[in-house]
Amino acid sequence: MSKKITVTPFPAIVPSPVVMVSCKGKEEDSKPNIITLAWVGIVCSDPPTVGISMRPERYSYSLIKESGEFVVNVPREDLLLATDYCGMVSGTRVDKFTKTKLTPVPCEKVAAPMIKECPVNLECKVTQIIEIGAHHMFLGEIITVHIDEDIRRNGAMDIAKMTPLAYCSGSSDYWGLKGPLGRYGFAKSAFD
Amino acid sequence: MSKKITVTPFPAIVPSPVVMVSCKGKEEDSKPNIITLAWVGIVCSDPPTVGISMRPERYSYSLIKESGEFVVNVPREDLLLATDYCGMVSGTRVDKFTKTKLTPVPCEKVAAPMIKECPVNLECKVTQIIEIGAHHMFLGEIITVHIDEDIRRNGAMDIAKMTPLAYCSGSSDYWGLKGPLGRYGFAKSAFD
Numbered sequence: 001m002s003k004k005i006t007v008t009p010f011p012a013i014v015p016s017p018v019v020m021v022s023c024k025g026k027e028e029d030s031k032p033n034i035i036t037l038a039w040v041g042i043v044c045s046d047p048p049t050v051g052i053s054m055r056p057e058r059y060s061y062s063l064i065k066e067s068g069e070f071v072v073n074v075p076r077e078d079l080l081l082a083t084d085y086c087g088m089v090s091g092t093r094v095d096k097f098t099k100t101k102l103t104p105v106p107c108e109k110v111a112a113p114m115i116k117e118c119p120v121n122l123e124c125k126v127t128q129i130i131e132i133g134a135h136h137m138f139l140g141e142i143i144t145v146h147i148d149e150d151i152r153r154n155g156a157m158d159i160a161k162m163t164p165l166a167y168c169s170g171s172s173d174y175w176g177l178k179g180p181l182g183r184y185g186f187a188k189s190a191f192d
Numbered sequence: 193m194s195k196k197i198t199v200t201p202f203p204a205i206v207p208s209p210v211v212m213v214s215c216k217g218k219e220e221d222s223k224p225n226i227i228t229l230a231w232v233g234i235v236c237s238d239p240p241t242v243g244i245s246m247r248p249e250r251y252s253y254s255l256i257k258e259s260g261e262f263v264v265n266v267p268r269e270d271l272l273l274a275t276d277y278c279g280m281v282s283g284t285r286v287d288k289f290t291k292t293k294l295t296p297v298p299c300e301k302v303a304a305p306m307i308k309e310c311p312v313n314l315e316c317k318v319t320q321i322i323e324i325g326a327h328h329m330f331l332g333e334i335i336t337v338h339i340d341e342d343i344r345r346n347g348a349m350d351i352a353k354m355t356p357l358a359y360c361s362g363s364s365d366y367w368g369l370k371g372p373l374g375r376y377g378f379a380k381s382a383f384d
Binding site for chain 1: 236241264275325327344351
């Protein structure tokens with residue numbers, strides 16, 4: 001078996017989800033923005049809650065803080081170019097919806113638009129802001145979920161059709177998923 | 193383009209990382225335990241911090257709460273059976289290290305052991321406990337990281353050799369990763 005090496009602490013959990021968060025300031029005529037994030041995930045099943053972490057210097061941080069709302073849009077593999085781009089440039093300089101040609105679609109319960117091309121969209125209301133360090137985490141209760149009809153299966157999702165992206169912080173690249181290895185709970189009696 | 197359908201809110205962010213968290217009570221002779229979790233992720237880069245969510249009824253919850261420490265062990269694909277099992281049974285009934293034959297190895301800075309067979313191990317100290325709902329989230333600062341020599345590359349990780357697991361809540365199964373699609377930042381000038 002391989003020898004273990006002790007290294008300087010780094011974000012060594014892989015893979016992370018990669019999502020595009022859309023948001024909008026409080027003013028009616030405020031322009032919506034998109035920020036790509038990987039330090040995100042589900043943090044509670046009931047009420048269903050997400051955590052999204054970002055640096056307070058980011059433009060989207062102020063939009064979400066003032067509006068108390070955001071939308072988590074989960075992209076397909078074929079949106080990788082726009083996904084990476086929206087993590088690289090600032091909404092203070094460019095209108096990312098216009099640049100990427102992603103389509104803003106009105107949400108049901110939040111003022112920010114969802115991204116039409118993303119097959120999964122979660123409308124969220126901020127419940128807490130945790131100031132951790134260089135990143136602050138918004139906790140957002142998921143109040144509405146929209147999914148594209150063509151990836152729906154048994155009330156949930158067909159992952160093979162959805163083709164989500166995974167970010168690997170250990171190598172700084174995006175990966176695709178290859179296929180299912182086992183169902184949750186399949187090993188319950190494996191060691192009895 | 194496919195029509196969007198509004199569904200009951202569920203944890204629709206995919207994929208999630210899947211990790212085995214090892215922990216131990218405060219008493220010297222307390223037995224270590226393992227719990228598999230998917231509601232986990234990096235929440236801050238500096239200080240490097242993880243968030244791990246679990247129900248307070250879980251045995252590991254009390255162990256981590258009393259010790260203020262835990263270890264995040266990131267498994268390879270070939271550990272899927274043990275990984276799923278450790279999320280299914282309670283440490284109040286079985287000694288999961290003995291049952292799964294996973295090897296506890298002493299850590300440097302926390303009393304709980306790491307899991308030798310996992311190629312990445314993060315020693316963490318609890319900095320905050322956030323009571324969200326059915327799940328509470330421990331925030332843990334990553335104080336030491338160990339990685340297996342055979343997956344090390346350029347000071348970080350060779351993901352192809354590591355073969356991490358991804359959990360898809362939308363279909364309730366574990367997936368493997370197929371290969372890199374692009375490097376972080378590759379699309380920075382794509383829409384200029």
